Amino acid sequence: MQDLENNMDELLRKAADKYQLKAGASNWDAIVPQLVSNSIVPATQKKNNLKRYTLLLLLLFLIAGGIYTTYMVTKTNLNVLPKPSEKNSMVNSVKKADIMNKEVAEVYKKQKQKIETGSEINYPLRKNEGKESIKNMFAGKTNSGSGALNKFKQMRPTDSYQVSKIDRNKISLQEAESILKMASEKSAIRQFDLTNLTVPDVSGKMAKANTKIVQRENSEDSQSALIRERGQQQNKHGIYVGVVAGPSLNEVKSQGLKKTGFDIGIIAGYQLNSKMSIETGLLFAKKYYFSDGKYFNPGKTNISMPASMKVLSLEGSSAVIEVPVKLKYDFAKGNIRNWFFTTGFSSYILTHENNDYRALINGSQQELSVKYKHKMSYFPGAVNLSIGHEFKTGKQTKFRIEPYLQIPLKGIGVGSMPVTTTGLHIGITNLPHR
Amino acid sequence: MENITHIIKGCIDKDHKYQKIIYEHYRGFALKIVFRYIYRYEKAVDVVNDGFVKLFNHFTRFEMGDDADNEKILMGWLKRIMINTSIDELRKGNMLPQIGGIPDHVWDITDKNDDADQVVMYNDLIVLIKELPPAYCTVFNLYVIDGYTHSEIADKLNMPIGTSKSNLSRARMLLQKSIEKMEDSKLCRI
Numbered sequence: 001m002q003d004l005e006n007n008m009d010e011l012l013r014k015a016a017d018k019y020q021l022k023a024g025a026s027n028w029d030a031i032v033p034q035l036v037s038n039s040i041v042p043a044t045q046k047k048n049n050l051k052r053y054t055l056l057l058l059l060l061f062l063i064a065g066g067i068y069t070t071y072m073v074t075k076t077n078l079n080v081l082p083k084p085s086e087k088n089s090m091v092n093s094v095k096k097a098d099i100m101n102k103e104v105a106e107v108y109k110k111q112k113q114k115i116e117t118g119s120e121i122n123y124p125l126r127k128n129e130g131k132e133s134i135k136n137m138f139a140g141k142t143n144s145g146s147g148a149l150n151k152f153k154q155m156r157p158t159d160s161y162q163v164s165k166i167d168r169n170k171i172s173l174q175e176a177e178s179i180l181k182m183a184s185e186k187s188a189i190r191q192f193d194l195t196n197l198t199v200p201d202v203s204g205k206m207a208k209a210n211t212k213i214v215q216r217e218n219s220e221d222s223q224s225a226l227i228r229e230r231g232q233q234q235n236k237h238g239i240y241v242g243v244v245a246g247p248s249l250n251e252v253k254s255q256g257l258k259k260t261g262f263d264i265g266i267i268a269g270y271q272l273n274s275k276m277s278i279e280t281g282l283l284f285a286k287k288y289y290f291s292d293g294k295y296f297n298p299g300k301t302n303i304s305m306p307a308s309m310k311v312l313s314l315e316g317s318s319a320v321i322e323v324p325v326k327l328k329y330d331f332a333k334g335n336i337r338n339w340f341f342t343t344g345f346s347s348y349i350l351t352h353e354n355n356d357y358r359a360l361i362n363g364s365q366q367e368l369s370v371k372y373k374h375k376m377s378y379f380p381g382a383v384n385l386s387i388g389h390e391f392k393t394g395k396q397t398k399f400r401i402e403p404y405l406q407i408p409l410k411g412i413g414v415g416s417m418p419v420t421t422t423g424l425h426i427g428i429t430n431l432p433h434r
Numbered sequence: 435m436e437n438i439t440h441i442i443k444g445c446i447d448k449d450h451k452y453q454k455i456i457y458e459h460y461r462g463f464a465l466k467i468v469f470r471y472i473y474r475y476e477k478a479v480d481v482v483n484d485g486f487v488k489l490f491n492h493f494t495r496f497e498m499g500d501d502a503d504n505e506k507i508l509m510g511w512l513k514r515i516m517i518n519t520s521i522d523e524l525r526k527g528n529m530l531p532q533i534g535g536i537p538d539h540v541w542d543i544t545d546k547n548d549d550a551d552q553v554v555m556y557n558d559l560i561v562l563i564k565e566l567p568p569a570y571c572t573v574f575n576l577y578v579i580d581g582y583t584h585s586e587i588a589d590k591l592n593m594p595i596g597t598s599k600s601n602l603s604r605a606r607m608l609l610q611k612s613i614e615k616m617e618d619s620k621l622c623r624i
Contacts, residue, residue, distance in 0.1 A: 015559035023462035
């Protein structure tokens with residue numbers, strides 16, 4: 001009996017293998033509409049996409065690198081500033097130099113008055129030879145003079161006074177101009193002590209040293225002023241840029257979450273005043289969502305679906321380029337930490353869409369996976385609301401944590417899916433630059 | 435036909451050109467599988483088309499092997515899809531028996547040599563299988579011809595394993611009788 005069964009099974013297996021059946025006419029044309037024509041993704045296009053993503057990533061790295069370099073350069077400049085002990089000694093030197101300058105200036109003034117009047121000079125002085133005599137006197141050609149003059153001589157090298165009063169004034173003016181120029185370059189004009197400049201040179205070395213010290217002091221002051229100004233700038237206008245990224249959760253009409261998406265991109269802002277800023281950006285977002293078929297509405301798009309297809313449910317994912325425009329308000333602003341909220345709109349450019357449908361086609365339930373490569377733009381696509389926290393991580397950078405909510409204004413994709421997004425942006429921005 | 439691996443890659447990329455090549459090449463093979471399960475020829479052709487739609491829409495799930503193995507893997511996968519689609523179709527019809535005979539025009543008896551008789555015999559045997567009640571026919575096809583186990587059949591048809599075994603046993607009995615009957619009628623003709 002078993003053998004008979006085996007023989008029969010073997011015979012029927014052979015029959016199933018070798019029976020001849022007409023394949024009939026090709027029904028390819030009937031199949032094509034169900035395959036959805038725009039699902040073709042040529043390999044070359046995939047390579048192009050890869051290139052695009054690589055370029056985008058490279059751009060992000062460049063921006064991040066730029067911000068980091070700016071930060072490092074500023075940090076290095078600040079390190080050049082004198083240390084507190086060094087600063088004190090320099091200030092003391094400057095004070096000493098000031099005292100000496102004043103002393104010398106006083107003596108010089110007295111001598112000048114005496115020479116001009118000629119009354120208290122011990123040696124004979126002709127009426128029109130006053131200036132010449134002073135020159136000679138300062139050049140050491142006289143053997144006599146008052147105590148003050150001697151003191152003055154000791155203090156000042158003779159060659160400093162080989163020039164006329166007018167020349168001296170010229171030199172002082174030139175010096176003043178050059179120092180002023182330097183000082184103005186360092187944005188420290190207000191801090192510059194002009195009284196030092198009007199005092200004629202006491203000695204070459206001392207004058208040089210004094211100038212250097214004064215310059216350093218001025219430079220230090222200018223740096224302080226710079227920092228102070230930057231501090232003030234935080235409260236004023238300025239442009240800032242940054243990089244943000246973070247996870248996102250997307251859902252359609254509160255039907256549940258499917259898979260975590262993500263956002264990555266750059267942001268730029270302009271600080272309008274101490275509290276308000278306007279922000280925009282360019283973000284690449286990947287959204288994953290799930291929906292019942294009743295929210296799938298292909299009528300609003302140009303995509304043709306098979307007429308007999310009724311979508312029961314779908315799992316979709318979309319690649320979106322997002323351009324947000326937001327108003328940022330800092331409601332609790334400190335020197336280091338800052339709380340803010342933003343509100344605005346996001347515009348979308350949908351670049352890719354993948355939908356896995358569960359659908360009824362010609363009465364039979366089928367699962368279809370369709371890739372769409374079309375660009376659809378939504379302006380504006382969603383309302384943006386967020387609340388965030390910023391804190392300084394360096395002299396030039398701020399770290400930002402910003403939970404956000406995007407409420408759809410328009411449905412996206414083939415089925416016009418109203419995708420609500422909640423997510424978290426984590427990023428770094430620089431401080432506003434004028 | 436071009437290199438099968440190249441064609442499969444084209445199908446994964448959802449290129450209609452390569453999908454058509456696969457469809458044209460394996461349509462007959464798929465129909466022979468489906469026709470064992472689906473009684474009506476026209477319905478079987480529709481089921482084959484539905485099976486190909488499923489195949490092409492899920493081609494990204496195809497696991498590539500070596501060049502030499504890819505065709506076998508593809509044929510095995512296609513066979514599984516066709517069987518599943520046929521069972522779905524039978525379920526939709528509540529496994530009800532079909533009436534009417536199989537028209538002659540569906541058979542392809544182009545071979546006019548000595549094997550032609552044998553081909554006719556094979557075709558007759560297939561008709562015998564098809565004439566079994568749908569539940570018996572399905573279990574017999576799955577177990578004897580397509581090599582599924584009773585456990586797999588029970589899972590697939592959502593029935594106890596015992597039912598699968600009893601259905602197979604009854605299918606064999608009925609077939610045996612039918613074959614004997616067929617042989618008797620042939621002898622009578624001679």
